Amino acid sequence: GSPGEPVTPSNGKRKTRLACLTSGGDSAGMNAAVRAVVKMAIARGCEAYVVREGWEGLVRGNEESAGQHGVGETPLHSPPLAGGVPGSHTPSNQPKRGGFVATYGEGELLKEGEGEQTLRGRYIIRVGWDDVRGFASIGGTLIGTARCAAFREIEGRRTAALNLIRHGIDALVVCGGDGSLTGADKLRAEWPEHISALLERGDITQEQYNTYKNLKIVGLVGSIDNDMAGTDMTIGATTALHRICEAVDSISSTASSHSRAFVIEVMGRHCGWLALMAAIATGADYMFIPERPPTAADWQSSMCSVLQRHRDEGKRKTIVIIAEGAHDCNLNHITAAEVKDVLTERLGLDTRVTTLGHTQRGGNPVAYDRILATLQGAEAVEAVLSSTPETPSPVIGIQENKITRQPLMEAVAKTQEVAKRIEARDYEGALALRDPEFEDCLHAFRATTRLNTEYRVPEGERMRIGIVHTGAPAGGMNAATRTAVRYCLCHGHTPVAIYNGFVGLLEGNVAELTWLRVDQWGTRGGSELGTNRTLPDSDMEGIAAKLAEYKIDSLMIVGGFEAMVALNQLSGARDRYKALNMPLVHLPATISNNVPVTEWSIGSDTSINVLVDACDSIKQSATASRNRVFVVETQGAGCGYIAMLGALASGANIVYTPEKGINLKTLVEDVDFLKRRYQQDVAGKSEGRLVIRSEKASKTYTTEVLTNILAEEGKDLFDSRLVSLGHTLQGGVPSPRDRTRAVRLTVKCIDWLEQQNKAKQAGAATIVIQGASIRFADIGEMMQASDLKHRRGREQWWQGMQKLVDILAGKVNLQDEP
Numbered sequence: 001g002s003p004g005e006p007v008t009p010s011n012g013k014r015k016t017r018l019a020c021l022t023s024g025g026d027s028a029g030m031n032a033a034v035r036a037v038v039k040m041a042i043a044r045g046c047e048a049y050v051v052r053e054g055w056e057g058l059v060r061g062n063e064e065s066a067g068q069h070g071v072g073e074t075p076l077h078s079p080p081l082a083g084g085v086p087g088s089h090t091p092s093n094q095p096k097r098g099g100f101v102a103t104y105g106e107g108e109l110l111k112e113g114e115g116e117q118t119l120r121g122r123y124i125i126r127v128g129w130d131d132v133r134g135f136a137s138i139g140g141t142l143i144g145t146a147r148c149a150a151f152r153e154i155e156g157r158r159t160a161a162l163n164l165i166r167h168g169i170d171a172l173v174v175c176g177g178d179g180s181l182t183g184a185d186k187l188r189a190e191w192p193e194h195i196s197a198l199l200e201r202g203d204i205t206q207e208q209y210n211t212y213k214n215l216k217i218v219g220l221v222g223s224i225d226n227d228m229a230g231t232d233m234t235i236g237a238t239t240a241l242h243r244i245c246e247a248v249d250s251i252s253s254t255a256s257s258h259s260r261a262f263v264i265e266v267m268g269r270h271c272g273w274l275a276l277m278a279a280i281a282t283g284a285d286y287m288f289i290p291e292r293p294p295t296a297a298d299w300q301s302s303m304c305s306v307l308q309r310h311r312d313e314g315k316r317k318t319i320v321i322i323a324e325g326a327h328d329c330n331l332n333h334i335t336a337a338e339v340k341d342v343l344t345e346r347l348g349l350d351t352r353v354t355t356l357g358h359t360q361r362g363g364n365p366v367a368y369d370r371i372l373a374t375l376q377g378a379e380a381v382e383a384v385l386s387s388t389p390e391t392p393s394p395v396i397g398i399q400e401n402k403i404t405r406q407p408l409m410e411a412v413a414k415t416q417e418v419a420k421r422i423e424a425r426d427y428e429g430a431l432a433l434r435d436p437e438f439e440d441c442l443h444a445f446r447a448t449t450r451l452n453t454e455y456r457v458p459e460g461e462r463m464r465i466g467i468v469h470t471g472a473p474a475g476g477m478n479a480a481t482r483t484a485v486r487y488c489l490c491h492g493h494t495p496v497a498i499y500n501g502f503v504g505l506l507e508g509n510v511a512e513l514t515w516l517r518v519d520q521w522g523t524r525g526g527s528e529l530g531t532n533r534t535l536p537d538s539d540m541e542g543i544a545a546k547l548a549e550y551k552i553d554s555l556m557i558v559g560g561f562e563a564m565v566a567l568n569q570l571s572g573a574r575d576r577y578k579a580l581n582m583p584l585v586h587l588p589a590t591i592s593n594n595v596p597v598t599e600w601s602i603g604s605d606t607s608i609n610v611l612v613d614a615c616d617s618i619k620q621s622a623t624a625s626r627n628r629v630f631v632v633e634t635q636g637a638g639c640g641y642i643a644m645l646g647a648l649a650s651g652a653n654i655v656y657t658p659e660k661g662i663n664l665k666t667l668v669e670d671v672d673f674l675k676r677r678y679q680q681d682v683a684g685k686s687e688g689r690l691v692i693r694s695e696k697a698s699k700t701y702t703t704e705v706l707t708n709i710l711a712e713e714g715k716d717l718f719d720s721r722l723v724s725l726g727h728t729l730q731g732g733v734p735s736p737r738d739r740t741r742a743v744r745l746t747v748k749c750i751d752w753l754e755q756q757n758k759a760k761q762a763g764a765a766t767i768v769i770q771g772a773s774i775r776f777a778d779i780g781e782m783m784q785a786s787d788l789k790h791r792r793g794r795e796q797w798w799q800g801m802q803k804l805v806d807i808l809a810g811k812v813n814l815q816d817e818p
């Protein structure tokens, strides 16, 4: 083709050229997004490009003097390393070493910082399948980002337009914050103007004008602030929250030792999401966020009275979290230093300030950001391919658990509106523009932190609420208990702990819990109350008698599938035992996420993080020894959730779940697939590969058998080793996501028990997250949706991810699909 013209395949249709860039402040997960966009684009038959250094790279383009690729030429060394979907192509006989793409393909240049030499003067780069190898697990953005003043001016954007056309690029996926996306929207809105001007100037030909009449742009929100309207979560926010919680958890222990106060400043100029979530997840005593400044002008006194009351209760440490954009109700900036001075002078506390700064941006992305970025990156490509000149540019978002598309400009406008409302001191208005989680969490924080009486329900409506754990431990169970206890006290109820599950109840292992007793529980793994698998029907009469003896008015059961079965047994026995006629609520908590109906159980985020961390280490070892396939065995009972999401987050090549099972035919296909992949690797530069297998995926093809088969069949190409993660998945520190979710859902559970009690009803229900809503599903509905034999839901939302795992592994080719 002529310079800049994409290759025309045999069917005569011009291939779409799709480029991806990252812009603005970096955030963890941007690499995973780039990887997904590149791979999905190639799988869909597009030519994939990356633009280095954000908008800056697009404005600069490829300099004439840079190697042999002058502006307007088809970049060198294309087709890239693997050319298309691996496995669907015979290995390319293009030179694999020496060219930029091949070196980039091994990811060394960008990772080691040696790439600048080869890349100097070149910003718009054609990439192949293997060029994004290993991207998902790396923090920051490997293709670079920059702030670009030129792009703010129309001339700069015109140059960017010219560069896009010169490289024959028809579609652009931009990952960045609201600034970057505003830029994207401007570029698209001005496009007709740009191309007319470029034609007039003679910078482009009439043919180019006709071909590139429309630019397709899709936005991905990469930002640690989580400040974008219309999406519950931005790529990188969860990782930043992890970093903050790691830091605050560490500070907490030393604060407690020395009985100190700490003021911890976190990022967020206009958005208090990080500060709020960190405060909830770490059990902080006080916080300052821009959206909800202290109501009293004399915030100093309000803060001191809250903190003094905590000290009077017996607390040895004081943690205050402050967003960098915090201010009082008159918009006067509140600084960490000011807070420190107040605490030192008025309360006499030995106070230190810690500003977390850039540590919040760093480190490996957590599992959720990898998954979010991967799902959204793949969706961005679909959105590009289905967009028409008439459709407004979309931004990809997520609501609760649904990947969404919405007009980019609306989302940007709404986001900027929040800052405007804060500026105008319309705090209610600002809050209304945040997603529902924000408001819920704000309420939960106040109600579980403050020791005051303002939320008490009338005397006659107060209950003794039993809290019991059932089944295996899961991260977040303790955060749920802590919240239940604090929220009960705040509302005037009596929280009654039942230790050691239903066995403990029968043994009378029951005690009231205090505000201070549970203070540190939120951050702990395991189950402070103790848990086991004994169900109430082991002695229903005894259970009923004990509940009556301890005057329990309603019960909250925290646990997984067992807890749901327990709920069913209790509610089913009501006609026999009057004492069971009370509201019963179940909060799903299990690492395997096998509770039906709900899309997420507490603990299921922690387990994926443990798996992903382990896979990162294993992969490193596998890659160090080059040709090694690790077969990683996960827990998860009859449910393949951990394996599937773990595979998506860690970039595993193959995943085996109990739902799909393993048979001889797929085994042979998988062995052939792995052989093909190793054959395609550059000699001496093979990578390690991962196979993830749920422990119950097959009775015959055990993990050991599988490993042996792979070792045998791999011959000279690869060997194979087994790793079993076992109970490690239950352990560790609960992830902030599980902690905050536990808090949010527990508050709703107690509210529900109150409503039931007030209405003199005795419902039995599970709190579930479904699509974009949180609701209470009656136990009848829960049981109906259960596959009791395999102990999982009949339908599981994540099963559709199998296809994406296969696509990203290079196993399937989508080019012929509509």
Ligand code: ATP
Binding pocket: 023, 024, 025, 026, 055, 146, 147, 148, 149, 150, 151, 152, 153, 176, 177, 178, 179, 180, 181, 182, 183, 184, 186, 222, 223, 224, 225
């Ligand atoms: P962060 O989450 O770090 O704030 P961001 O994308 O909002 O990310 P910005 O620095 O605001 O970061 O924007 C990044 C780049 O996007 C800018 O350097 C500029 O090139 C471009 N950009 C921002 N705002 C505009 C605008 N109003 N018009 C055109 N381009 C813009």
